[in-house]
Amino acid sequence: MSGTTTISTALMTGVTLSAQCTTLTATGSISSAGAAAVYVPNSTDNTLVNSGQITDSDGTGFGVSLAAGGSVNNAASVGAGGTGVYANGATATVSNSGTISAVNEVAVALLDGGTVSNATAPRSPAAPRALPWTGLDASPITD
16 A cells, blocks of 8 residues: 555545555544535545545435445444445445435445445334445445
């Protein structure tokens, strides 16, 4: 990995991350009302490690958008009006021990496949059920 970006303050706009390993620290937060709170455009080597809060309040926006696959390790909170974690362009990996949620779309969408691991079985307040990780499902993913 060629670099690390650490965000440890509150940001009120979305960010585009290009370092090979990107970390949001426990005290950091990113809030956006745009296309994505965190946009990761580069390569399948990108890893977002979230121990803070990532929120996109736009009704169709993404909490995290991986444009070329990659991975998200979430130990805190990712939420969006649209999709919590959205990945396309290559396979992606999502590891969750926190909460990933979406209001109008799906919690996790891996359009080119990949894997999701969750510390406990995913559940929804309305209808608990297992999720098809490589497809689309509207259930929040909560540890």
